[in-house]
Amino acid sequence: MEAAVEIKEKKETVLGSEALLKCLLKENVDTIFGYPGGAIMPVYDSLFKYENKLKHVLTRHEQGAVHAAQGYARSSGKVGVCFATSGPGATNLITGIADAQIDSTPLVCITGQVASHLLGSDAFQETDIIGISMPVTKWNFQVSSADEIPYAISRAFYIAASGRPGPVLIDITKNAQQELMEFKYKSCEKIRSYQPYPDVDEDKILEASKLINEAEKPLVLVGQGVTLSGAEKEFKQFIEKAGLPVASTLLGLSALSTKHPLYVGYTGMHGNYGPNLKTNECDLLIAVGMRFDDRVTGDVNKFAKQAKVIHIELDPAEIDKNVKTDVAINADAKQALKLLTPEVQEKSYESWLKEFKNCDDKEHEKVKSQALFPEDGELKMAEVIHQISQITEGKSIVVTDVGQHQMVASRYYQFDQKKSNITSGGLGTMGFCLPAALGAKLGTPKRQVIAIIGDGGFQMTVQELGTIMQYNIDVKILILNNNFLGMVRQWQELFFERRYSFTEMTNPDFVALANSYNISAQRVSERAELDDRINEWLSTEGPSLLEVMVEKEENVFPMVPTGSSVSDVRLE
């Protein structure tokens, strides 16, 4: 017996680089996105013999690696992991890290660093990535000796995934990768200075339920907090029992099926007419897991001033930051909703819901009917999205880039399954979509992943077609090509008297480009062919690309112009 125990506890001596991989396995990592270079070569050397246990995806750019890790994290709910070398490799991660920070995506980014005796000396490929990443990480840490590796990695995963998730960067000096250490791992369960889950204040639950039970025109705004907390079921039970109309923020999309009778639409700058207008008419606003971003509120001084506000939010720094609340419930959405639902009365608001329906009719007449069912003229983005939505029955994961196509996809794709909306919301990072989509596919291989991109954003990370080819990653890529930086052009048209300053683009032959990567591709510009092309594209085995030539100067409406009140939402 004693001998057995001893053998079990016998410590294993390994290189720091291998210890890192062992730590990742302990944290149940199966996929890493990365790009090698001098300062991280020892890790890549160890990775060689772990090939069967850890799938490493070589992207074509470190920005691709970090966005892929984001896509992976958002589709699977797991922590996304990426590797990069020091200097330029590390700095290339920054955009994705900043994106993950503002959109609360759990990431662990590992960077190589020059040997510790060279730190601070402007050595070859040395950058102070700890300093650079500090404002955009939830936590970061530099490892300068091998025995710190388990400590750093266990903390990194705990911090990235718990509470309000976010990106963590661990910088590992080359000597730490090359030193021997005795491997022992214990996952992190608590950090005394970090309390990610507040105890719910039951009094607040009662206060909130009182407001809800007394409300006559309540409106719920759902954000990504519900998705991050895995509270889709609890959310549905809550709103169904209390009969509450629900509008979604951009990142909240897919937390509730768009087909749900209480779903009244998408809110914010290019959201639906009703939710924007009614935000300034409701008597109670119930915000669940959202942070009152200025793209949602418009002029915050004219936002829901008539209403009482309940804010259910995990991050206390978000409470009262942009919008003053009457009742703040500082809690994880799932936990709060579980406590709240039993306290609310069963109710329904027929005439209030009817008002949303009337708004929707108006939006239909002014905007949707033309966008969705044009009889002639060039193809419109909305009809393309609508077709895809119909064909896929709203069941695909939709990854979008940034621009008009993103807003149109968010407006017209009828999400019917949870965790299906992946987009760069807070940072608005063009180039996010293609790598995020390949990551999303690897995170959820059983689901269909559709990447919807503009011709501008596609060219920002187009090199990831190489990654898609090499690993044969089944993403369906849609380019909505207007030969313009469309969203910027729209603003130029509306707010800068049509001065189209540097927004028109001469584009390459995207079909030929995809073909050169061995990805099957086609182009369509005729309405009569659209259906067939979409069907072919979606039923192709493996990755495929469809380029749709759309109207060059189409505008996305409704629109709440920057700095305007949500009640000034424009339909044209």
Next chain:
Amino acid sequence: MKMEQEAKEYTLSVLTEDKPGLLNRLTIIFSRRKINISSLNVSSSEVAGVSRYTLVVTETKEHLEKVVKQIRKLVDVLGAFVYDEDQIFYQEIALYKVAASAFEQNGMIEKLVRNNGARIIALDKDHIIIEKTGTKHETHELYLALEPFGILEFVRSGRVAISKSKRKTEAFIKELESSRSNKLSIKDF
């Protein structure tokens, strides 16, 4: 119309784990919002391994509360508290270097030192060093008084402050260790 709150001087006391890089993380929160830190002091606290940062800023309470919440969010921060002047005892220390010749002229400087509750901490053939502990106002008064004699060098430390609160740091940290309660929602400012 909402009335803009008035900016006032506040003292922040931040308890942190003793870890490198934290100062940087803290100051980023202020610089992002373009808030000037007028005084900063870092020292150990009464609990081993725990540092205390004392900062002075002039801000509206509303704005500052948002900043404090963001500070509390930092992983290695144990607690952050805002105090106005009535809630703390505080001091700063100032050193003044004056030429020995001025000192020798008459008894004026010695009298100033005595009357201001300052003291002479070094005296050599070229110059004397005077030390005064007090509020910024008090050290400034002495500065003005010494100015006519020629101040060769002057330095004032950051503010150090102790709150009048009954909270005990050690008990506070024990509570963090044992409970899942949120350091972030602790009301006791």
